[in-house]
Amino acid sequence: MNLPDLLDTLAKKSDRHLSDLVEWLKIPSISSDTSRRTETAAAADWVAAKLQQAGLATELIPTHGHPMVFAETPAVPGAPVALVYGHYDVQPVEPIDQWQSPPFEPTVRNGNLYARGATDDKGQLLTHVQSVCEWLATGQPLPLQIKFLIEGEEEVGSENLERMLPELRDRLACDCVVISDSSQYADGQPAITYGLRGIATYELEVNGPSQDLHSGSFGGAVMNPAIALCHLLSSMVDREGRIQIEGFYDDVIELSQAERDAWAKLPQSDEAFAKSVGVSELFGEKGFTSDERRWARPTFDINGLQSGHQGEGVKTIIPATALAKFSFRLVANQDPVQLTAAIERHLQQHAPTGIRYTLKPDHGAPGMLANPQSKFAVAASQAIESAFGVAPVMIREGGSIPIVTRFQDVLGCDCLLMGWGLSDDNTHSPNEKFKIQDYHRGIAASAILWDELGKLSESK
Template sequence: MTDSNYPANEDAPAQKQRHETELIQWLRIPSISSYPDHKDDTRRAGQWLLDKFQRAGLATQWLPTEGHPIVLAETPPVPGAPVALVYGHYDVQPAEPLELWTTPPFEPTVRNGNLYARGATDDKGQLLTHVHSVCDWIASGESLPLQVKFLVEGEEEVGSQNLEAHLSDLADQLACDCVVISDSGQYADGQPAITYGLRGIATYEIEVQGPAMDLHSGSFGGAVANPAVAISHLISSMVDETGKICISGFYDDVRPIDADERERWTQLPQDESEFAKSVGVDQLFGEPGYTADERRWARPTLEVNGLTSGHQGEGVKTIIPAVAKAKISCRLVPDQDPGKITAAIQAHLDANKIPGTRVTLKADHGAPAMLANTDSPYMAAAAEAIRAGFGVSPVLIREGGSIPIVAEFQKVLRCDCLLLGWGLSDDNAHSPDEKFRLADFHRGIAASRELWKQLGECRVG
């Protein structure tokens, strides 16, 4: 390990400005992976990152897939030191509804210390903290105390299926001791966190088909089943009025929350009334017997993400619609299998469909939940790095969201996982006016610099 004090804990103003300018450049690229007409934009966002790595002198690879390319980069090996793999994604969610953005989603704008743009916190801003820390370190002329590899994909927002397909073939090239991922958040403003658990996911589209075409509701009403009513019935049959899921077998494999873990969570600075206020509701709702954090982090859910049927324009059109569709997602917890959940939902739909309708379940992407080893030396190194960067020791939490590839990393690469989130709960990821607080962007860079120092002191072999 170098004896140099580089990098210093505080960036020079000019360096901070460069870090922000480059982030703004990257955020201007509308890399929406789910939209075919943004295929070139998504590729351009990957190329932007590849170019930055190449200018910094990292060894790079552009890996084509059947979808969007994967960007690989690495610094030189350091014998006796761990290898850290940074994972992130350069694709972003769609920006609709556009009318709810204060400023256009791909015209990054700074307001009140926050940078507003799609992808600001999910995940370009957070990922770039690690890119900046490594590239700046190399530019200083000093050697990194460990090898850092980068794996950045363009399909996280659509399920990472192509990365998953390539992962086994890349296992030797990606071999590492820990994976570093910044695609989550702090527990609260001023309280950074290390996330050691993620829920899994299973997503679906339900289609209810009725008559062959839209019918006059006066001439046919009362004689033909209405698909919009039928799909509403199906949805209400899956979740009761308390939030409990009513699908037979859904909870069979759910791992109970450990008593010690529940006790630790009670020590967190949680205020459920403030949490409700922050999301604009007068009270929280969910499965009885659990706190909001327990329901968000360690209990499974079934949510309706979208509903479509019948006339959507101005005025009245009195019809029985021919078809109704719903998009749903389930967040899964440790030991739940997405395949078994699919079978349980299919059986429920078959048993509860209204006569005179045909119901189709289309499964999209799915991934199991994951838990990380909280006792590893890499976890301790990460905690010290966050304390140095943010001035506050982190708490250990789970996260209710899903990063589908993380469980695959554990299985294929057999490595520890460090989920270090710099974002805030009100950063509006996946929503209009997504933002990233610039102070946290710079704190994240400082924490990342310290992380390489701390991990470099962990001996291997």
């Protein structure tokens, strides 16, 4: 393959590539909305048709929910196999009144394309689809085999993919999984993400009296479930953000000094970060920087509270129940199952008398950590630098993509997280966007990546 000619072709076809993305974004594939099942299926059909028309062996894999799209190019003996993973489903659009333009009428403003799914994940995923399709359109074979697995349930937890992954192991066998569903470090500073935090979520319900009680007649004689809940929640974390559950930090993998030194060189400003999220100052575990806290340290957060009178005015009661939703972000090597057992022990030790409680685990997934110096990471770094003109930085991400860890466990593969998005892309929020320049640079980086990975062939 004459790579410069291919890159020139990609540049000449940029308008068509953008038109393709606009067409796909018009399909309201909200996987959580049962009234959108037809449209969600249409989004799967759209990308399947594009891959099939390019010459890939393509099929829809049915699930108990939305179908998965699987496609592959011919095998290349002695060469690596790359699996591109992404999703065609999108988040709900509410609150609709905060959108400046309709969420499924893609609109260009200030060099950005605004629509639901623009950056999460249709736009980022389509960069890899376009690069493979354009490569094959030249009539030249790819230097490695590329497989696609595109699901329609990532935004609702990937339950069917996780359940079916072991039976799909042979079909999905690969050396590395390529995922673009994350962000650059900053505008103009691309990144490769080699670590993700895991997650564990819970609901804790505290029950006291059989019904709400008058706080004057019964206050002081009956334990208030809302107060008991506050005691239990505050017992899990101290004022400095250090989690107080026994054994919580036993399996935490500490940051290496090399990582800390590298991240310290990143152009991070605590003042700008605080301003961007609307707080007067930042808070977190002592002894760690903001990036270290967000990317590589475990955390505890209360996500919702409910108890007592919520309406206008005052209602002086002892509420019968109180409920909290809370979550932990975990780092690599921490086990959500072991954490649940530790929380149960903690609650037994700290629960006040006179109340009953129920802990309901929701979902959990361990963190992911890849080798930032692997041959695949080196190849990706070279590809990104060629396309963006700037070498990527190696970072971790505080969020969770649970299926990535499952890929590592079940497929025994490496993982490449090459995000083209930006931190202000309003992912999951109104006015989601994707920078058009980065969409095109992502296509170019993807094409160069296939060339770089092809150089790793055993025959060369």
